[in-house]
Structure formats: structure tokens, C-alpha cells
Amino acid sequence: MIFEDEPLDPWHPLPILPGHSSPGRLERVLRAGRFTVTAELAPPDSADPEEVYARARVFDGYVDGMNATDGSGANCHMSSVGMCALLTRVGYSPVMQISCRDKNRIAIQGDVLGAAAMGVSNVLCLSGDGVQSGDHPDAKPVFDLDSMSLLETVRGMRDECQFLSGRTITAPPRVLLGAAENPFAPPYDFRALRVAKKVAAGAQFIQTQYCYDIPRFKTFMAQLRDLGVLEHCYILAGVGPLASARAAEWIRTHVPGIDIPDAVIKRLAGAAKQKQEGKQLCIELIQELREIEGVSGVHVMAYRQEETVAEIIDRSGVLQGREPWFPGRGHELQKESA
Amino acid sequence: MYSVRLWTTRHARLFEIIYNVFEPIITRLHPLWKNLGYERVEKPVARLEALCKGVLFDCQMCGQCKLSTTGMSCTMNCPKNLRNGPCGGVRGDGNCEIYPQRRCVWVEAWNGSRQMRNGDAILTVQKPVNFSYQGSSSWLRVVRGVVKSREAAKLNPQPVQAKQAAENTQ
Numbered sequence: 001m002i003f004e005d006e007p008l009d010p011w012h013p014l015p016i017l018p019g020h021s022s023p024g025r026l027e028r029v030l031r032a033g034r035f036t037v038t039a040e041l042a043p044p045d046s047a048d049p050e051e052v053y054a055r056a057r058v059f060d061g062y063v064d065g066m067n068a069t070d071g072s073g074a075n076c077h078m079s080s081v082g083m084c085a086l087l088t089r090v091g092y093s094p095v096m097q098i099s100c101r102d103k104n105r106i107a108i109q110g111d112v113l114g115a116a117a118m119g120v121s122n123v124l125c126l127s128g129d130g131v132q133s134g135d136h137p138d139a140k141p142v143f144d145l146d147s148m149s150l151l152e153t154v155r156g157m158r159d160e161c162q163f164l165s166g167r168t169i170t171a172p173p174r175v176l177l178g179a180a181e182n183p184f185a186p187p188y189d190f191r192a193l194r195v196a197k198k199v200a201a202g203a204q205f206i207q208t209q210y211c212y213d214i215p216r217f218k219t220f221m222a223q224l225r226d227l228g229v230l231e232h233c234y235i236l237a238g239v240g241p242l243a244s245a246r247a248a249e250w251i252r253t254h255v256p257g258i259d260i261p262d263a264v265i266k267r268l269a270g271a272a273k274q275k276q277e278g279k280q281l282c283i284e285l286i287q288e289l290r291e292i293e294g295v296s297g298v299h300v301m302a303y304r305q306e307e308t309v310a311e312i313i314d315r316s317g318v319l320q321g322r323e324p325w326f327p328g329r330g331h332e333l334q335k336e337s338a
Numbered sequence: 339m340y341s342v343r344l345w346t347t348r349h350a351r352l353f354e355i356i357y358n359v360f361e362p363i364i365t366r367l368h369p370l371w372k373n374l375g376y377e378r379v380e381k382p383v384a385r386l387e388a389l390c391k392g393v394l395f396d397c398q399m400c401g402q403c404k405l406s407t408t409g410m411s412c413t414m415n416c417p418k419n420l421r422n423g424p425c426g427g428v429r430g431d432g433n434c435e436i437y438p439q440r441r442c443v444w445v446e447a448w449n450g451s452r453q454m455r456n457g458d459a460i461l462t463v464q465k466p467v468n469f470s471y472q473g474s475s476s477w478l479r480v481v482r483g484v485v486k487s488r489e490a491a492k493l494n495p496q497p498v499q500a501k502q503a504a505e506n507t508q
Contacts, residue, residue, distance in 0.1 A: 100417070127418055127425050130436040141417070148422035149466040164358065164466070182426030185446040193461055194423045201422075201463045209426055256427040299373035 001064075001324050003028060010091025010327060013174075018184060021158065021204065022176040024121025024327055025093040026065040030176075030234045030329050032203060035290060035318045036297030038095060038207065038236055039309050041066040041087075043077035052078070053085045058306050060315040060326035065122060067207070067299070070097040076133025082116075088119035090327040096120045099128030102293060103142035105153065105164055112154055116173030124178040124207065125150040133256075149179055150200045155202030177202045182209035183220035184259035192223035195233070205234040207299040212260045214288055221294050234296035237289045241308055242278040245269035279308055281316075286316040343396045344441060348449030350457075351395075357406060364477055365484050371466070376478060384475040401471030403481065409450025409457035413474035414467075416443040421464040424448070 013023030020027055029036050035124075039059050044051035059066055068083040080096050087094040096115050098108055110201050112123065127147040131139045145153060153164050154177060159285055161169045179198040183191045195206055211217045217237065242248040242260070245268035252260045264281065271277030282300075289295050298318070302309050313319060323329070348352055369380055383449060384399070390452075391397030395405060398414035404421065413421055415438040424444030427435030432445040451457035471479070 127420060130417055132436050143419040145466045146422050148463055152463060180426060185426055185428040189443050190423065190448045197423065197461055197463055220508050226379045241489045259430065
């Protein structure tokens with residue numbers, strides 16, 4: 001997707017349109033009402049920038065934004081700020097994840113300014129996994145802020161031009177604010193209300209946990225509609241391919257917060273080619289989710305199967321012929337269309 | 339104690355009533371606190387508060403108590419110190435992702451809040467914890483907050499938001 005007011009160099013920000021919060025492509029696509037696709041970009045355990053670019057390239061032409069995770073699963077990897085700095089350098093629109101686990105309010109606010117200065121237009125505010133689940137269980141958990149107060153903090157920086165301390169920021173970080181929600185974990189009645197709370201704290205888009213249980217997700221979306229949240233917030237449903245029935249079973253028992261219904265595991269177990277079936281299932285889920293009122297797009301988390309994302313999105317047909325921007329798909333095309 | 343903490347949260351309405359009686363009493367004692375000196379009474383009151391709330395709620399003495407907005411479940415017992423709701427890792431059985439043998443503090447908080455008259459206070463966005471208050475008395479802070487807002491109301495007859503803020507603290 002190429003906008004009419006594309007900057008001369010792709011790493012420059014787009015003009016901020018009236019009513020928009022950020023100069024980013026992701027906000028443009030969301031606000032244009034197009035079915036939006038984001039994907040999770042796993043950071044490398046390396047200091048080689050090429051590894052980041054190689055991981056990003058597999059999504060070229062299929063995603064509107066990619067989430068740079070911040071020590072996901074409490075495992076140590078390249079930082080989300082570092083990844084985002086590399087990605088924005090060539091014009092990608094990363095969603096910078098910020099987890100409250102590793103940094104206090106001083107570090108986080110500094111990172112937000114630094115990231116915005118590097119061209120990051122989207123920030124996803126997370127509480128983060130506990131240190132106990134990662135490779136450094138002996139680390140000190142910080143959790144100075146939580147996802148909600150982080151949202152409010154960054155919103156204050158952007159809209160009030162103030163740090164949490166009240167000190168003035170001369171040029172505010174123009175970012176679109178995102179948050180996460182898991183409709184599939186107890187207390188179920190609280191989940192939609194918690195999204196409303198996050199929206200009140202500043203969230204403009206929500207990326208959800210993996211959706212395998214469509215009926216529950218529909219109930220959740222209906223609750224959001226009744227709360228009037230959908231008018232203020234874009235919902236991107238979390239999806240991802242399951243590699244096999246065994247992998248699904250393992251995830252269900254070992255990763256807290258991911259709910260995979262028995263029927264899904266049964267279907268995978270009964271298939272001759274389980275990996276193919278996993279992809280097919282993901283495609284069908286995306287197509288089902290697209291039909292649910294209020295779903296603005298999907299967030300694909302294909303951990304260790306990133307190469308399948310393009311095929312899944314392509315076969316699902318959700319982009320309807322639209323080709324999201326990627327480096328190299330720029331000005332020649334823009335000139336053509338002009 | 340874990341089992342006592344679960345019990346108090348499951349009787350959140352009872353503790354809401356108790357607190358609603360208790361708060362006006364300690365507030366009325368303001369002249370006493372003032373004469374003795376707030377600084378001088380801080381330590382003994384904090385110790386008493388830590389003892390009472392420690393037994394009942396496993397209170398961590400953050401100094402800015404939000405029990406009445408969190409279903410009488412002390413959210414400082416959440417391993418992530420979440421003040422605004424459960425994380426996405428709550429197990430299907432309602433237990434904590436980090437300590438699988440324990441109930442999620444926020445599942446209990448939500449259930450507690452459903453019993454309480456003012457339970458919807460759980461939907462208010464809470465500010466980040468002020469870590470400089472750690473170990474100090476939340477009760478005395480409430481009293482000072484209420485008195486301050488009353489005095490402000492006397493000077494300026496318009497409704498003062500501080501009163502509301504003080505009410506949210508316990």
C-alpha cells in the first residue's frame with residue numbers, strides 16, 4: 001500500500017494527518033478501515049543487523065507492521081529498541097513492545113523518546129512475563145509500572161508533553177498506543193472491562209492472545225461492542241499456525257494463558273500432514289475472525305514458523321489484493337500510480 | 339497468611355463494611371494525631387497497620403492501600419505487582435502463572451469486588467505505585483488526605499477532587 005504523500009526517503013515519517021496520533025503507516029491503514037495484518041518478529045540472539053533484516057524480509061508485502069518483542073517469555077534477546085532502530089532505518093513500521101518487567105519508569109520513558117526519535121510510530125504496552133518463565137529466573141523483576149500505568153505514562157508524554165514527574169518534553173513522541181488482552185484467561189467477565197480500562201488509559205489498538213476458541217472470542221467482542229469500546233479502539237485478533245498436535249498439546253500445558261480447545265488438537269492429530277493442517281486451520285481461523293464485527297485485523301504470531309506467514313495471509317485472502325509497503329516497494333511504484 | 343488472605347477476600351463485603359466504619363473513626367482522631375505529631379505517630383501506627391493488615395490481607399505496606407478498589411485482595415501480592423488487573427497468563431483454573439499452586443490475586447480481587455457495594459471501583463485506572471511510600475502508614479495518609487480536602491473545601495466551596503482521591507485510598 002503506497003500513500004499519496006509518501007516521503008522522498010522511506011525512512012522519513014509520513015505527514016501526520018488530522019486526527020492521527022502518529023506518522024506511521026500502521027495507523028494510516030487502521031484508520032483507512034483496511035483489514036490490517038501485523039506479525040510478531042522474533043529478535044535474534046545476535047548483534048548482527050543483517051539477522052534482523054533477514055527476519056523482517058520474510059514478511060515483505062504481507063504485513064502492515066511487525067512487533068519487535070521485548071524479551072518475550074522473559075528470555076534475553078536483542079532489545080526491542082535496537083531492533084526498531086534498525087527496522088525504521090529502512091522504512092519498516094515496527095510496533096515496539098515495552099515490557100514493565102525489565103525497566104523502571106525512568107528507563108522506559110527514555111526509551112520511548114529515543115524510539116520515537118528513531119522513527120518508531122507504534123508502541124505496545126505490556127506488563128511482561130515473569131522472570132521465572134525465562135532463561136534468567138535469577139533476575140530481579142522490576143514491574144515498576146504495569147501495562148495500564150505505562151499506557152497512561154506514554155499518553156501523557158505524547159498528549160501533555162510531560163514526563164510522569166511533570167517535567168516538560170519539548171518534542172513529544174508521536175506514537176500510536178497499543179495494548180494486549182487475553183480473552184481466554186480467567187476472570188473472563190473482567191477481560192472486556194479491562195480492555196475498556198486500557199482504552200481509558202490510552203490504548204488505541206489491542207492485539208489479543210492466540211484465538212482458537214472462536215465462540216469465546218465472539219462473546220468477548222460482543223461485550224466490547226456493548227461497552228462502546230470498539231469506536232475508540234482497533235482490535236487485532238491474535239492467530240498463529242500450530243506445527244503439530246504434540247506442539248499444541250505442549251503449548252497448552254506449558255504456556256500459561258494459551259487456551260487450545262480439544263477439537264483443535266484432535267483435528268491436527270487426525271491429519272496426515274499436521275503442519276499443513278496447522279496452516280490450513282490458521283487460514284480458516286483468520287477467515288472466521290474477519291467476519292466478526294469489530295475485528296480490524298489479525299496479529300500473526302508464528303514463532304519459529306515465520307516463513308509460513310506470507311503463505312497463510314496470501315491464502316486467507318484478507319488483504320484483498322492490497323500489498324502492504326516494504327523497503328524496495330517505494331517511489332517507482334508511487335510515481336507509476338501518480 | 340495465604341489461607342487467611344483468601345478468606346478475607348471471599349468476605350470482601352464484610353471488610354468493606356468494617357472499613358467504612360473504621361475510616362471515619364481514624365479521621366475523627368485527626369486532632370489527636372495532630373497534637374501528638376504525625377511524624378511521631380507514624381512509626382507505631384505503621385507497625386499496628388502492618389500487623390493487622392499483614393494477618394488479614396498479607397499486606398505488603400506499599401503505603402497507598404487500594405484494598406477497597408481491588409475486592410479486598412492485596413494486589414502487591416501479585417508477583418508482577420499489577421495494580422490494574424490480571425495479566426494474560428492466568429491459568430485456566432484461576433491460578434497464578436508464576437506460582438501455579440496459588441490463586442491469582444486478581445481472580446480473587448475480581449470475585450471480591452463483585453460482592454462489594456463499591457466494587458466497580460476496580461474499573462478505575464490506578465496510578466503507578468509511589469515507592470517512596472513503602473513501609474509508611476496508609477491509614478494516616480488517608481486521614482491527612484481527607485482533612486486536607488475538607489479544609490480546601492472550606493476555603494473553596496466547589497467540590498474538590500482530592501476528596502474523591504482520598505476515598506479511593508484505604
